[in-house]
Amino acid sequence: METNRQKKIAGVLQNDIANVITQALRSAGVQNILVSVTKVRVTTDLSIAKAYLSIFPVDNIETILTEIDAVKPQIKHQVALLTKNQLRRMPDLEFFIDDSLEHIDKIDRAIKGNENPILDRDLLERRKKK
Secondary structure, eight states: OOOHHHHHHHHHHHHHHHHHHHHHHHHHTOOSOEEEEEEEEEOTTSOEEEEEEEEESGGGHHHHHHHHHHTHHHHHHHHHHHTTTTOSSOOEEEEEEOOHHHHHHHHHHHHHSSOOTTTOGGGSGGGOOO
């Protein structure tokens, strides 16, 4: 269960990380890529912030995530400048892919199509037996 402090910090970081990434994409001249921060979770000791990113189009998700990981120190520095009056210490950032929209799309396609994910468990990755 998250405390109120964790929720407040997560909300501030979510907004600031989204602004920094959007500005970095604009300044780099990257077009046709939409990156949004869907969720930020902060650990109880406020040392790590896990940011979940939704990237569109989904074709180059892994390459975009590795590029974001490569500039993680710059992103952390920019966010620290934005939150310097609200946080004493900037948490370390970790970026993850939020695949919930992709999962919803797969379910939607399965419902509209002839394929039944209930009968054929291989249609949805999360339903596969391990």
